Amino acid sequence: MIEILIVEDSLIEAELLRRALSRAGYHLAIARDGQAGLEAVRAQKPALVVSDIRMPYLSGYELCKKIKYDPDLWNIPVILLTMLSEPEDIMEAINSGADSYLIKPFNEAMLLERIRSLLATPIRMRRSDERRREQVEYNGRTHTITGGSQQILHLLLSAYENTLVQNRELVSIQNRLNLLNESLEEEVRSRTAQLAASEVKFRSMFEGSSDGILLIEAETGIIVDANPVMSELLGMSREAFCGKQVWEVELLSPIASDGESFGKLKENLRRENLPLVSASGNKLSVELACNVYLAGATPYIQCSLRDITEYRKTRIALQLFRTLIDHSNDAIVVYDPETYEILDMNGKGCRDLGYSPEEIRGFRISDIDPGFRSENRIVEDLRHQGSALFESVHRRRDGSLFPVEVSVRNIELDRNYGLAVVRDxxxxxxxxxxxxRANRALKALSACNTVLVHAENEAGLLDEMCQVIVKQGGYHFAWIGQVMHDEKMSLQPLAHAGHEEGYLGIIPGISWGDSLLGLGPSGRAVRSGIPQVSRDIATDPSYSPWREEALKRGYVSSISLPLMKRDGSIFGILAVFSSESDAFDEEETGLLVELAADLSFGITTMHMRIERDKAVEGERVQAFRLRQSLEETIAAIALTLEKRDPYTAGHQQRVAKLSAAIAEEMQLPEDMVQGIHFGALIHDIGKVYVPAEILNRPGKLSEIEFGLIKSHPEVGYEIVRDIHFPWPVAQMVRSHHERLNGSGYPRGLGAEEIGLETRILSVADVVEAMAAHRPYRAARGLDEARREILRGRGTEYDEKAVDACISVLDKGFSFNS
Structure with missing residues (x-):
């Protein structure tokens, strides 16, 4: 393949040559300057060299001379390719020994033909052998040309061909210019007509625009024109401000107040909320947009002002409304009342359901309300009455359900919309x-206390207790069992009521031992002495021996409560079953624990009464034991009578427990602590005088009824004053409602007249009363009780007793433990 060397310092020219010669099938090498070209010629000896003239290090003329006068390279053809076209340049090319001379931009066909011709006619004589000198006159100067005949002929032919090509191109260019000129004249005529039409159209749009428009000379700042809306915005005639510089018009100072600020208008300024005051004083908000354009050679600024005062007020109002809606505590839904498609929902609704606003749009009401039907009664009410209020269940994204209260109404705006306010x-x-559940347990507790008061024997007591728990308390099933100390450590059922349906006879025996049959709630309650709750029998693994039979009878959850003697030993179990899952919460459990404690106390008291009767019959002569039995009997009677008031059931026991704890905290003698405990056990014994219907009444009492209740300290005093106790029990009973500042009752005693035992009892009585339920109010809790005794510390209540009580409570005192 023929190799041609291109010597060109211009990357672009070199690339043009490379492409042209590559297309012609030549093999190419490229050098970036004359020196590199000379080295390449010597190393590669190409068939032909194409070289630029003006290059660094070594010009094309110099390169050509070095090739032509080299004994090894003289016969390689050299074509000089340059933009130089003067006769002097051609003569210099002849002197350098060049074989051909082409002018840039080169004609590709001419270049290829010149290369083909030179390659077809080998150089047979050295330049040094055929050189001859000729004198040439040109442009007033004498030039010497040194070259061979063949070389000079090739160069002159190249120059002639260049001239012919350039002439042809000039003629072609002239023809194209003539055609272009004719086209331009036609275009000018067309554009002139279009400009005339555009002027009419622009003026119409300018005058009829709903925005105010100012036309300002960009160089001088002079207002050259304004449309009617602009005059209306400013409250001025067009003549009043046209012809003036922008900053000379005071009302336009927000746009440009001086020449410097006017300059910013040339930067295509945009202002979204620009304050503007009209000549009449109206305050406006405008949107400003400035554009710069040329009219001929003159630059103009077009300022468009749009009155957005009402739009901005509306947008702010909508933003405030949306903010209020999104911060609402209720979900708010807008939907299509025809298709029930959700159109929008506030943030609260989206958060409740777990969807984004974009996701929820397009849902139907039935997608979030599984029970919704377009033909149901609520929809019919909405169609006829325009609004409806109902409860339903909604479904979250994760599939979970939650109850809601829905208030819906129809609203007519651009069309009919449905608006729903949804509250979780x-x-x-x-x-x-x-x-x-708490009321259910309270009813059971109240009724059971009545049973305790009237029970004549243990079997009847147990049977009636089960009946009351089921019928009054509304529980599904209840049974009472006795702890047996036999080999199987079994629990023997003594009484039951409700949906027993043979359950106690069919199931495997229940044990309180550490075995499979003792792992159920009842067995654990006996062993631990702590109530045991099963909130879901279907999944509770400890219920496996009895689960199938329990579920057949509708038992869903249960609680087993230990029955304790005074010494803490467990003698029985009370098991209560519910048909609801997750029953027996903390409050319900607490009330049932109290019921079990009362039952335990009733059974224990009944046993004690039996034992006491035996002791009285058998040992009448023993005075000490008689006195002890008398005291215990009075305490039992007092506690039993206390059950007449179901809401204060256990009150005296709890007050006694707290009173003894306070006395111990004050480090009083043991005998005194016992006296305080005993006095507290019967401090409300006088309530036996008050009718049960008054004690149990949940509403407000009349003054006469309240007076009857306030008489119980004196009644109690009359009951016990003739009993010779070793402690001031009668005074404790009589004065436990007295206060240090004389504000108490029944006698309004002062501090010096109230004994220490009574002071301690008063504090404990207040704390327990506030912490427990009452017919007329719910329990206020220990925190409220703390605040009350601290409030009255030193004025109504003894300081040391209050401090000791606070200390006892801080140490974790509990009425139920």
């Missing part, structure tokens, strides 16, 4: 359920 009532439902 989960907590309300929980509270209702908790209250229902």
């Amino acid at each position: 009532i989960t907590e309300r439902k929980k509270s209702e359920l908790a209250l229902l």
Whole structure:
């Protein structure tokens, strides 16, 4: 393949040559300057060299001379390719020994033909052998040309061909210019007509625009024109400000107040909320947009002002409204009342359901309310009455359900819309359920206390207790069992009521031993002495021996409560079953624990009464034991009578427990602690005088009824004053409602008249009363009781007794433990 060397310092020219010669099938090498070209010629000896003239290090003329006068390279053809076209340049090319001379930009066909011709006619004589000198006159100067005949002929032919090509190109260019000129004249005529039409159209748009428009000379700042809306915005005639510089018009100072600020208008300024005051004083908010354009050679600025005062007010109002809606505590839904498609939902609704606003749009009401039907009664009410209020259940993204209260109404705007306000009532439902269960337990507790008072024997007591728990308390099933100390450590059922349906006879025996049959709630309750709750029998692994039979009878959850003697030993079990899951919450459990404690006390008291009767019959002569039996009997009677008031059941026992704890905290003598404990056990014995219907009444009492209740300290005093106790029990009973500042009753005693035992009892009585339920109010809790005794410390209540009580409570005192 023929190799051609290109010597060119211009990357672009070199690339043009490379492409042209590559297309012609030549093999190419490229050098970037004359020196590199000479080295390449010597190393490669190409068939032909194409070289630029003006190059660093070594010009094309110099390169050509070195090739032509080299004994090894003289016969290599050299074509000089340059933009130099003067006769002097051609003569210099002849002197350098060049074989051909082409002018840039080169004609590709001419270049290829010149290369073909030179390659087809080998150089047979050295330049040094055929050189001859000729004198040439040109442009007033004498030039010497040194070269061979063949070389000079090739160069002159090259120059002639260049001239012919250039002439042809000039003629072609002239023809194209003539055509272009004719086209331009036609275009000018067309554009002139279009400009005339555009002027009419622009003027129409300018005058009819709903935005105010100012046309300002960009160089001088002079207002050259303004449309009618601009005059209306400013409250000025067009003549009043046209012809003036922008900053000379005071009303336009927000746009440009001086020459410097006017300069910013040339930067295509945009202002979204620009304050503007009209000549009449109206305050406006405008949107400013400035554009610079040329009219001929003159630059102009077009300022467009749009009155957005009402739009901005509306947008702010909508933003405020949306903010209020999104921060609402209720979900708010807008939907299509025809298709029930959700159109929008506030943030609270999206958060409740777990969707983004974009995701929820397009849902249907039935997608979030599984029970919704377009033909149901609520929809019919909405169609006829325009609004409806109902409860339903909604489904979250994760599939979980929650109860809601929905208020819906139809709204007519651009079309009909449905608006729903949805409130999550989960907590309300929980509270209702908790209250229902608490009331159920309270009813059972109240009724059981009545049973305790009237029971004549243990069997009847147990049977009636089970009946009351089921019928009054609304529980599904209840049974009472006795702890047997036999080989199997079994629990023997003594009484039951409700949906027993043979359950106690069919199931495997229940044990309190550490075995499979003792792992159930009842066995654990006996062993631990702590109530045991199973909130879901279906999944409770400890229920496996009895689960199948329990579920057949509708038992869903259960609680087993140990029955204890005074010494803490377990003698029985009370098991209560519910048909609801997750029953027996903390409050319900607490009330049932109290019921079990009362039952335990009633059974224990009944046993004690039997034992006492035996002791009285058998040992009448023993005075000490008689006195002890008398004291215990009075305490038992007092505690039993206390059950007439179900809401204060256990009150005296709890007050006695707290009173003894306070006395111990004050480090009083043991005998005194015992006296305080005993006095507290019967301090409300006088309530036997008050009718049960008054004690149990949940509403507000009349003054006469309240007076009867306030008489119980004196009645109690009359009951016990003739009993010779070794402690001031009668005074404790009589004065436990007295206060240090004389504000108490029944006698309004002062501090010096109230004994220490009574002072301690008063503090304990207040704390327990506030912490427990009452017919007329719910329990206020220990925290409220703390605040009350601290409030009255030193004025109503003894300081040391209050401090000791606070200390006892801080150490974790509990009425139920």
